[in-house]
Amino acid sequence: MPFRFRAVTLMIRFDGVYRSYSEWPALEDVSFSVEPGEFVVLTGPSGAGKTTILRLIWMGDLPSRGRVEVAGYSSDRMRPADFPALRRKIGVVFQDFKLLPDRTVFDNVALPLQVAGTSTRAVRKRVFSLLGEMGLSHRRLSMPHELSGGEQQRVAVARAMVAHPSVLLADEPTGNLDPVVSRRVIELLVEINRSGTAVLMATHDPRQIPPRLARLIFIEQGRIKDPSDIQSVEAR
Amino acid sequence: MIPALPMLREACLNIRGKRASLLTTFLMVSLSFVVFDTFLVVTWNLRCILEREQRAVGIEVFLDGGVGEAAARSMADMINGMDGVMSVYYVSPAEAEALFRAEIPERTDLLDMMGEDFHLPASLQIGLLPEWRNTERISTLAASLSGFEGVSDVVYGEDYLPGLTGLIGTLHKLDLFAGTIILVGVSLVVAGAVRLAVARRSLTVEMMTIMGASDGFVRAPFLFEGLLSGLAGSVGGLLFTYAVSQILSGSIDHSFLPGRWIGGVILLGAATGLAGSWMGLSSSLPSPRK
Numbered sequence: 434m435p436f437r438f439r440a441v442t443l444m445i446r447f448d449g450v451y452r453s454y455s456e457w458p459a460l461e462d463v464s465f466s467v468e469p470g471e472f473v474v475l476t477g478p479s480g481a482g483k484t485t486i487l488r489l490i491w492m493g494d495l496p497s498r499g500r501v502e503v504a505g506y507s508s509d510r511m512r513p514a515d516f517p518a519l520r521r522k523i524g525v526v527f528q529d530f531k532l533l534p535d536r537t538v539f540d541n542v543a544l545p546l547q548v549a550g551t552s553t554r555a556v557r558k559r560v561f562s563l564l565g566e567m568g569l570s571h572r573r574l575s576m577p578h579e580l581s582g583g584e585q586q587r588v589a590v591a592r593a594m595v596a597h598p599s600v601l602l603a604d605e606p607t608g609n610l611d612p613v614v615s616r617r618v619i620e621l622l623v624e625i626n627r628s629g630t631a632v633l634m635a636t637h638d639p640r641q642i643p644p645r646l647a648r649l650i651f652i653e654q655g656r657i658k659d660p661s662d663i664q665s666v667e668a669r
Numbered sequence: 670m671i672p673a674l675p676m677l678r679e680a681c682l683n684i685r686g687k688r689a690s691l692l693t694t695f696l697m698v699s700l701s702f703v704v705f706d707t708f709l710v711v712t713w714n715l716r717c718i719l720e721r722e723q724r725a726v727g728i729e730v731f732l733d734g735g736v737g738e739a740a741a742r743s744m745a746d747m748i749n750g751m752d753g754v755m756s757v758y759y760v761s762p763a764e765a766e767a768l769f770r771a772e773i774p775e776r777t778d779l780l781d782m783m784g785e786d787f788h789l790p791a792s793l794q795i796g797l798l799p800e801w802r803n804t805e806r807i808s809t810l811a812a813s814l815s816g817f818e819g820v821s822d823v824v825y826g827e828d829y830l831p832g833l834t835g836l837i838g839t840l841h842k843l844d845l846f847a848g849t850i851i852l853v854g855v856s857l858v859v860a861g862a863v864r865l866a867v868a869r870r871s872l873t874v875e876m877m878t879i880m881g882a883s884d885g886f887v888r889a890p891f892l893f894e895g896l897l898s899g900l901a902g903s904v905g906g907l908l909f910t911y912a913v914s915q916i917l918s919g920s921i922d923h924s925f926l927p928g929r930w931i932g933g934v935i936l937l938g939a940a941t942g943l944a945g946s947w948m949g950l951s952s953s954l955p956s957p958r959k
Contacts, residue, residue, distance in 0.1 A: 491879055493955070513884065521881035533873055535682055547675040548882035596880075 450499035483635035524593030528605035583614035679890035698902025706910035753801035859945025899942015
């Protein structure tokens with residue numbers, strides 16, 4: 434039986450993953466897992482390999498060695514048609530929001546449903562409902578440049594969540610926001626996690642999330658380290 | 670199955686706001702097609718002339734003075750039954766003289782000089798079926814006719830016929846060559862334009878890919894753009910060439926391309942536009958790497 438039809442006991446699993454770019458090792462022997470519904474904070478200094486890990490999860494790149502398994506899909510058994518199917522189970526939020534500047538808030542949020550071939554009526558219903566939940570209804574016809582940074586990131590989170598993903602990846606989601614707005618975005622991610630979606634957040638500042646709410650994975654120079662090493666890194 | 674409405678919407682967003690680059694692509698494709706269409710108009714008119722000439726190709730069998738009208742008509746019936754012969758017409762000496770006087774009135778003095786006893790020879794004018802109007806078959810038929818009793822000479826345009834057949838063959842090859850050059854040239858122009866479009870919309874392409882858009886969904890708007898560029902360019906080229914053709918029609922007697930050829934040019938435009946955008950996409954869309 435193909436792997437993807439088995440019951441998913443782990444949402445994400447890295448098994449001895451190496452990834453190099455032009456001989457430069459970005460990741461070395463990385464192994465970890467994320468369970469369904471878990472909140473994991475991936476932390477480490479800039480250039481440690483956090484974004485590379487996220488990119489390997491949505492399989493924008495494949496591991497040079499080792500194996501990545503996400504929502505039942507395995508990197509060593511991917512067929513071309515599997516990539517879109519896997520990515521529809523993942524929502525991604527970026528530090529710089531990556532909202533499409535030539536379309537409205539409504540159209541930005543609707544895009545993941547449209548690429549999946551959802552009917553126009555279902556798209557409207559879901560997007561209106563989500564924008565209402567996120568307090569963005571009044572902004573649905575605004576263009577991204579008309580929004581504040583906090584609003585833009587909320588739109589980006591709405592876009593990532595609109596297709597009910599199994600896992601939400603957030604790459605430094607508060608990196609461009611002030612502390613007050615950052616706290617609101619973190620609260621939003623915690624809320625999303627409480628509704629059952631696994632969240633993997635990459636950040637260089639793990640203090641944003643209380644330890645009781647999330648498990649910490651510390652990465653430095655492409656290798657997973659003991660989280661207790663964080664203090665020595667911070668000291669440096 | 671690619672959802673049509675979002676795909677069309679993406680295509681419109683692709684096209685919107687880049688009028689300058691679209692205009693450049695349109696002009697370059699149109700210019701390529703103007704060159705191609707001009708070549709086709711010349712080819713078409715030459716072919717019309719050549720075909721008219723070819724339709725006139727036949728064999729003229731001159732008879733000895735001793736062959737009477739009855740014998741000549743009996744020979745005509747026999748020749749009419751031969752392979753490749755479409756028609757046989759007997760031209761009597763009196764008719765030949767009348768024809769000479771009608772067709773070459775400035776040289777009738779030659780006939781007058783020869784005196785009343787002189788008569789032009791009677792002849793049989795043989796029309797041929799279209800597939801027999803080539804050098805090889807005509808010369809074979811002429812050889813067998815020259816062996817008939819009472820035949821003094823057989824003429825079939827042996828001087829110009831091989832050249833005519835060769836010219837038509839060369840024109841066909843030139844059509845193919847020019848078509849290939851245009852196909853490659855226009856494809857490269859459209860490929861370059863689509864590469865630029867992908868670079869310009871790299872964020873959209875990246876986000877669609879991350880959101881799980883299928884390869885077809887990402888490609889379709891760019892393919893649509895390429896198709897439109899090819900179509901618009903070929904139609905623009907045709908319109909420009911037609912306008913020039915109309916301007917020149919007073920000084921140069923010619924005809925514009927027939928409908929079938931115009932349809933072919935438009936289809937070629939669409940096909941090269943599609944091929945070009947496919948080429949452009951295959952080298953510019955992101956794909957997972959190990």
